[in-house]
Amino acid sequence: MSLLEVRDLHVEFHTRDGVAKAVNGVSYEVDAGETLAVLGESGSGKSVTAQAVMGILDIPPGRIAGGEIIFQGQDLLKLPEEERRKIRGRKMAMIFQDALSSLNPVLSVGYQLGEMFRVHQGMSRKEARAKAVELMERVRIPAARERVNDYPHQFSGGMRQRIMIAMALALEPDLIIADEPTTALDVTVQAQVMELLADLQREFNMGLILITHDLGVVADVADKIAVMYAGRIVETAPVKDLYRAPAHPYTRGLLDSIPRLDQKGHQLSAIKGMPPSLLEIPPGCAFNPRCPMARPVCRTDEPPLYEVDDDRASACHFWKEMFDAR
Amino acid sequence: MHADHSGKKQAREEGVIARKLMARAQAENAYAEGEAILEVRDLVKHFPLTQGIVLKRQVGAVKAVDGVSFDLHKGETLGIVGESGCGKSTVAKLVTHLEQPTAGTIRYKGEDITRLSGRALKAVRRNIQMVFQDPYTSLNPRMTVGDIIGEPFDIHPEVAPKGDRRRKVQELLDVVGLNPEYINRYPHQFSGGQRQRIGIARGLALRPEIIVADEPVSALDVSVQAQVVNLMAKLQDEFGLSYMFIAHDLSVVRHISDRVGVMYLGKIVEIGTDTEIYEHATHPYTQALLSAVPVPDPEAEEGRERIVLEGDVPSPANPPSGCHFRTRCWKAQHRCVVEEPLLIVPENFTDTAGDEPVHHPSACHFAAERASVMPPAEG
Ligand SMILES: Nc1ncnc2c1ncn2[C@@H]1O[C@H](COP(=O)(O)OP(=O)(O)OP(=O)(O)O)[C@@H](O)[C@H]1O
Numbered sequence: 001m002s003l004l005e006v007r008d009l010h011v012e013f014h015t016r017d018g019v020a021k022a023v024n025g026v027s028y029e030v031d032a033g034e035t036l037a038v039l040g041e042s043g044s045g046k047s048v049t050a051q052a053v054m055g056i057l058d059i060p061p062g063r064i065a066g067g068e069i070i071f072q073g074q075d076l077l078k079l080p081e082e083e084r085r086k087i088r089g090r091k092m093a094m095i096f097q098d099a100l101s102s103l104n105p106v107l108s109v110g111y112q113l114g115e116m117f118r119v120h121q122g123m124s125r126k127e128a129r130a131k132a133v134e135l136m137e138r139v140r141i142p143a144a145r146e147r148v149n150d151y152p153h154q155f156s157g158g159m160r161q162r163i164m165i166a167m168a169l170a171l172e173p174d175l176i177i178a179d180e181p182t183t184a185l186d187v188t189v190q191a192q193v194m195e196l197l198a199d200l201q202r203e204f205n206m207g208l209i210l211i212t213h214d215l216g217v218v219a220d221v222a223d224k225i226a227v228m229y230a231g232r233i234v235e236t237a238p239v240k241d242l243y244r245a246p247a248h249p250y251t252r253g254l255l256d257s258i259p260r261l262d263q264k265g266h267q268l269s270a271i272k273g274m275p276p277s278l279l280e281i282p283p284g285c286a287f288n289p290r291c292p293m294a295r296p297v298c299r300t301d302e303p304p305l306y307e308v309d310d311d312r313a314s315a316c317h318f319w320k321e322m323f324d325a326r
Numbered sequence: 327m328h329a330d331h332s333g334k335k336q337a338r339e340e341g342v343i344a345r346k347l348m349a350r351a352q353a354e355n356a357y358a359e360g361e362a363i364l365e366v367r368d369l370v371k372h373f374p375l376t377q378g379i380v381l382k383r384q385v386g387a388v389k390a391v392d393g394v395s396f397d398l399h400k401g402e403t404l405g406i407v408g409e410s411g412c413g414k415s416t417v418a419k420l421v422t423h424l425e426q427p428t429a430g431t432i433r434y435k436g437e438d439i440t441r442l443s444g445r446a447l448k449a450v451r452r453n454i455q456m457v458f459q460d461p462y463t464s465l466n467p468r469m470t471v472g473d474i475i476g477e478p479f480d481i482h483p484e485v486a487p488k489g490d491r492r493r494k495v496q497e498l499l500d501v502v503g504l505n506p507e508y509i510n511r512y513p514h515q516f517s518g519g520q521r522q523r524i525g526i527a528r529g530l531a532l533r534p535e536i537i538v539a540d541e542p543v544s545a546l547d548v549s550v551q552a553q554v555v556n557l558m559a560k561l562q563d564e565f566g567l568s569y570m571f572i573a574h575d576l577s578v579v580r581h582i583s584d585r586v587g588v589m590y591l592g593k594i595v596e597i598g599t600d601t602e603i604y605e606h607a608t609h610p611y612t613q614a615l616l617s618a619v620p621v622p623d624p625e626a627e628e629g630r631e632r633i634v635l636e637g638d639v640p641s642p643a644n645p646p647s648g649c650h651f652r653t654r655c656w657k658a659q660h661r662c663v664v665e666e667p668l669l670i671v672p673e674n675f676t677d678t679a680g681d682e683p684v685h686h687p688s689a690c691h692f693a694a695e696r697a698s699v700m701p702p703a704e705g
Pocket residue numbers: 013015020022040041042043044045046047048049058061062213278
């Protein structure tokens with residue numbers, strides 16, 4: 001049994017301009033100790049899916065229009081809010097992109113870390129403070145004992161993100177969802193934070209969902225990847241297979257359009273056009289207006305997730321041709 | 327790249343515009359390809375740090391740019407990379423005269439333009455244009471695209487007489503691959519990539535020779551980023567533009583640049599050709615930076631060394647003595663504390679033949695190459 005299994009999840013937002021179908025049948029699985037990277041461009045539904053799993057979706061305007069979220073054997077969507085609140089923090093935790101706005105600016109970092117233990121485990125202030133220092137040390141904040149009373153703005157971006165990681169880890173959850181944890185950080189700091197996250201995941205054998213739009217970050221740390229486009233998963237595969245032989249034209253397009261540090265080229269092959277509006281997702285395959293391989297059937301029939309191999313799948317009618325053309 | 331209208335017609339029109347601009351560039355410009363069109367020497371910008379609300383006292387200075395020198399050659403792209411706060415944008419603002427330097431000189435085609443004012447400044451500014459990072463906030467939401475792109479003509483009416491503006495703006499839209507009929511639309515009606523094209527069209531309006539682009543693709547999604555990078559490369563070829571391309575993404579910079587300067591805490595620490603910087607870096611900071619960039623290829627990632635730097639970048643208000651990088655450098659010695667390393671070809675490399683790839687300026691007392699910083703070459 002997987003630690004987490006999302007099945008055919010649908011989420012929509014009721015907006016002034018109509019119904020935005022942000023998530024349209026997403027399914028993915030994560031095991032203990034495994035890292036699943038969810039990759040996709042802005043607006044593809046990565047965060048909304050994660051928010052549905054965490055139970056922190058904006059309802060309304062959001063609405064879960066269908067699907068199941070099975071965590072440790074039970075469907076979270078069937079649980080009362082009180083039960084879900086207990087799971088949040090204790091069993092699953094989330095790390096956000098923007099650490100500064102997720103931390104309370106008027107409370108010391110130590111107080112905020114300690115709060116986890118006071119609220120969830122009924123510790124005294126003193127015990128909680130000692131725990132906070134221990135956590136700060138674990139995420140390698142230098143001089144943790146002296147800095148425990150400092151406020152968020154007194155830390156650098158990288159340190160704040162490490163404090164967020166400390167907070168997520170406080171109660172030793174089984175699943176961590178990291179939503180673009182390093183996007184706001186410089187490369188050298190990004191490397192520090194990713195290394196820390198990977199070490200801690202190994203130590204605690206946690207499941208990790210890493211949301212990102214950076215194909216480079218993914219290559220280094222993930223076991224498997226789910227690529228999202230317009231609220232759907234278009235391809236899932238073990239990380240090496242996906243880079244070696246993408247089975248979906250969108251994945252191929254993404255890989256070809258990024259400049260690489262180790263390559264000096266002249267022309268990047270850009271994907272033409274831009275992602276569709278979620279108010280008006282094209283019929284058939286959502287990628288068809290931009291797809292170099294599109295044919296008439298792509299404009300009428302929505303491709304299911306075809307099984308490509310035991311552990312990989314592609315939502316393209318012509319995935320076989322992509323393989324053969326290699 | 328765009329399906330707005332027929333490729334042939336567009337290619338023809340672009341050809342005409344390109345030839346016109348080229349002819350002008352050639353007539354006006356005796357500078358051959360390869361000559362320095364811009365020479366920046368010892369540029370310094372200190373922002374005063376003040377205390378007190380009524381009586382402001384200066385208590386120090388943020389040394390945003392602290393002695394930067396480089397040349398920009400005709401028709402080339404000079405990439406500038408470095409982490410947040412190292413002074414990249416400030417250099418861009420100094421070069422485009424949006425800020426006045428505290429010290430140093432900027433020469434344009436041999437003429438000192440550092441402290442020009444009035445008409446002389448206006449004339450120079452026309453030739454050095456800036457493209458900004460954020461396509462969402464750098465365009466005035468209440469102006470039409472036509473007004474935005476045509477705005478520079480208000481300041482320089484000699485480039486486009488009133489009656490000619492609409493046509494000029496439409497030409498520019500066409501050049502950057504947007505439908506000329508979009509002239510009356512507003513910025514919010516465009517996607518991020520299209521907005522960045524509008525920013526580029528505006529930058530091109532006065533037919534400058536130099537474009538300083540400050541993180542022009544950083545806010546864009548990867549698939550759209552490639553469209554804009556390709557467009558910039560195409561325009562450079564057509565119009566013989568010189569670019570200063572500022573970014574924190576080392577992969578994008580490598581892709582577009584002929585030469586690259588690496589900045590740390592207000593200084594350039596290493597500068598050289600693409601091969602010199604990416605394949606033969608000798609400065610520890612460049613090496614750490616390169617080693618931290620992930621590549622989208624798990625097999626190339628294996629066997630690669632990652633240098634994880636300790637600590638954070640010190641405050642530019644109070645940089646370390648000697649070498650600015652010494653607080654994070656694993657090679658630091660006593661000499662690094664007391665003596666500032668100059669940006670010169672390191673002594674141990676000066677006696678090799680001039681064409682050695684390591685024979686480029688690096689501001690380190692102990693400059694040396696280091697293996698396996700980059701992913702292994704594909705084989
Ligand atoms: N509270 C909300 N109200 C209305 N629409 C929303 C809301 N939250 C998200 N959406 C819409 O749902 C879609 C998917 O958003 P989501 O945040 O999941 O994208 P993402 O893949 O995480 O993108 P990014 O890379 O930009 O973070 C977007 O079009 C967004 O506008």
